[in-house]
Amino acid sequence: MEIPVAAPKALLADKGYDGDRFRESLLIQGILPIIPPRSNRKVPEHPDYRRYKDRNRVECMFGKLKPQRRIATRYDKTILSFESFLNLAAARLWLKSFVNTA
Numbered sequence: 001m002e003i004p005v006a007a008p009k010a011l012l013a014d015k016g017y018d019g020d021r022f023r024e025s026l027l028i029q030g031i032l033p034i035i036p037p038r039s040n041r042k043v044p045e046h047p048d049y050r051r052y053k054d055r056n057r058v059e060c061m062f063g064k065l066k067p068q069r070r071i072a073t074r075y076d077k078t079i080l081s082f083e084s085f086l087n088l089a090a091a092r093l094w095l096k097s098f099v100n101t102a
Helices: 020-028 049-065 069-073 079-096
Strands: 010-012 032-034
Touching: 010 049, 020 032, 032 049, 049 079, 069 079
Parallel strands: 010 032
Antiparallel strands: none
């Protein structure tokens, strides 16, 4: 897995990434793995579930963006135009929280 330029402090992932080698490689790079254990793990590791709740917020945001066909199918030819439209779509969702709140 390619790590971005600025190394993250923690990695939030689902049970599919629960593997000893993957966890070890993250720890070697100085990244704290926050991954719930699979049900068949002999010695389950307990992650910080308070931090793991943030993953749900990210998943919900992607769920709200996917109905917008342009984002789901990535029609844009350049990264800049795709990211720009992604920012516009996210801002549009964010602005909805300010409407009719009195």
